[in-house]
Amino acid sequence: MRVVFLSPTYPPEMREFTRGLAEVGAEVLGVGDGSPDAELRRYLADYLQVPSIMDEDDVIARVHAWLRGREVDRVLANWEPLVITAARLRERFGLPGMSVDAVRGFRDKQLMKERVAAAGLRVPRAQRVHTIKDAWAAVERTGYPAIIKPISGAGSADTYKVESAKDLERVLPHMRHVTEASCEEFIEGEEYTYDTACIDAAPVYESVTRYLPNALEMRSLEWVSPIMMSVKDLGQPHVTGGIELGRKVLRALGMGDGMTHMEWFRKPDGEAVFGEIACRPGGACIVDQMNYTSDIDLFVEWARVATARRFEAPTERKYNVGIIFKRAQGQGRISNIVGLREYLARYGAHVVEDTLLRPGTPRRDWKTTLLSDGYLVVRHPDWDHACEMAFAAATDIQLYAS
Ligand SMILES: Nc1ncnc2c1ncn2[C@@H]1O[C@H](COP(=O)(O)OP(=O)(O)OP(=O)(O)O)[C@@H](O)[C@H]1O
Numbered sequence: 001m002r003v004v005f006l007s008p009t010y011p012p013e014m015r016e017f018t019r020g021l022a023e024v025g026a027e028v029l030g031v032g033d034g035s036p037d038a039e040l041r042r043y044l045a046d047y048l049q050v051p052s053i054m055d056e057d058d059v060i061a062r063v064h065a066w067l068r069g070r071e072v073d074r075v076l077a078n079w080e081p082l083v084i085t086a087a088r089l090r091e092r093f094g095l096p097g098m099s100v101d102a103v104r105g106f107r108d109k110q111l112m113k114e115r116v117a118a119a120g121l122r123v124p125r126a127q128r129v130h131t132i133k134d135a136w137a138a139v140e141r142t143g144y145p146a147i148i149k150p151i152s153g154a155g156s157a158d159t160y161k162v163e164s165a166k167d168l169e170r171v172l173p174h175m176r177h178v179t180e181a182s183c184e185e186f187i188e189g190e191e192y193t194y195d196t197a198c199i200d201a202a203p204v205y206e207s208v209t210r211y212l213p214n215a216l217e218m219r220s221l222e223w224v225s226p227i228m229m230s231v232k233d234l235g236q237p238h239v240t241g242g243i244e245l246g247r248k249v250l251r252a253l254g255m256g257d258g259m260t261h262m263e264w265f266r267k268p269d270g271e272a273v274f275g276e277i278a279c280r281p282g283g284a285c286i287v288d289q290m291n292y293t294s295d296i297d298l299f300v301e302w303a304r305v306a307t308a309r310r311f312e313a314p315t316e317r318k319y320n321v322g323i324i325f326k327r328a329q330g331q332g333r334i335s336n337i338v339g340l341r342e343y344l345a346r347y348g349a350h351v352v353e354d355t356l357l358r359p360g361t362p363r364r365d366w367k368t369t370l371l372s373d374g375y376l377v378v379r380h381p382d383w384d385h386a387c388e389m390a391f392a393a394a395t396d397i398q399l400y401a402s
């Protein structure tokens with residue numbers, strides 16, 4: 001099987017998906033604007049370096065010319081901005097996989113909600129807007145609090161909760177560069193993910209992760225140590241509503257073969273409300289987290305699903321896995337870590353990864369990467385115990401920079 005895989009060099013976890021493809025026996029033809037290092041080269045049969053992977057028309061023309069005379073079986077992408085490019089290439093070459101129209105249902109937040117709502121599922125009331133005037137009219141209709149965010153956003157960039165007309169007035173100037181936005185009813189509740197590997201819209205692997213706090217607060221409050229906690233027991237009444245919702249969403253949107261990442265809210269009355277969904281795996285850590293939850297390798301299983309429509313790993317869930325992201329106080333380079341030694345003495349047996357930046361390392365920009373100044377991964381079969389360890393990592397470990 002010969003597979004074109006878009007952007008094997010970026011984001012960093014794409015290297016792992018490339019490895020997965022090579023390990024299931026695919027001949028991988030990479031296309032990207034980065035330059036693969038020696039290790040990544042080992043998984044690639046060929047590589048086309050393009051000037052900009054974001055220039056859709058140019059990438060399509062170049063790939064077309066590059067492949068002339070070579071048969072290809074699949075075109076795949078696991079990075080959000082490239083899922084449409086991959087679908088356009090599939091259509092151009094007449095290859096199996098999701099159509100451009102199906103992928104748009106996972107990419108355009110308004111279309112997605114319309115399709116999900118048409119299947120009788122609960123979505124936030126929302127409207128697509130193009131101008132400041134439209135935004136005022138839309139929020140007047142939905143009422144406060146409301147959410148205003150880009151139609152094809154990522155990483156909570158340019159996403160605002162507005163509580164009043166005064167708030168909206170303050171926020172709108174910051175949205176000037178956004179050409180299309182969604183004005184939505186604000187859903188009060190706990191936020192979770194529903195992640196899958198699917199064959200023809202039917203999940204063969206499922207996982208749920210709780211965000212603590214909700215993603216928007218994680219992304220807007222620097223002092224918070226965001227926690228993502230995978231849920232071992234998917235039969236808990238707390239999450240079954242979201243799983244049911246997720247399965248129906250996959251069918252409503254016509255998912256194909258591959259991984260998905262959905263976000264949903266659990267309202268105080270227990271109702272599960274759709275947030276958004278992508279037809280690609282969740283960002284870096286969530287695939288690692290699922291791997292730690294079940295002791296499996298989803299990078300390889302994704303490749304098997306996408307090329308051979310089979311999933312072979314055990315789906316038993318052994319642990320609740322917590323990832324705790326840390327942000328240093330101060331600017332510049334990490335100068336000191338307080339509380340880590342005591343933390344490890346207490347919980348070290350359950351810590352499976354420690355990537356906290358060590359003294360001397362420059363701080364990362366917490367606004368652009370959730371990885372922040374590093375993270376700990378802890379796991380335990382007991383939910384309360386796993387939460388206790390995660391909360392302790394959030395409150396008892398401090399990084400300083402100067
Ligand atoms: N209607 C809503 N009600 C309540 N909170 C919302 C709503 N829409 C968005 N949010 C909050 O804003 C966050 C970002 O919104 P959304 O997931 O749509 O954008 P995104 O930029 O694609 O996110 P990411 O790439 O971080 O997953 C959500 O995870 C949620 O916390």
Ligand SMILES: [Mg+2]
Pocket residue numbers: 155156215263276
């Ligand atoms: Mg999101």
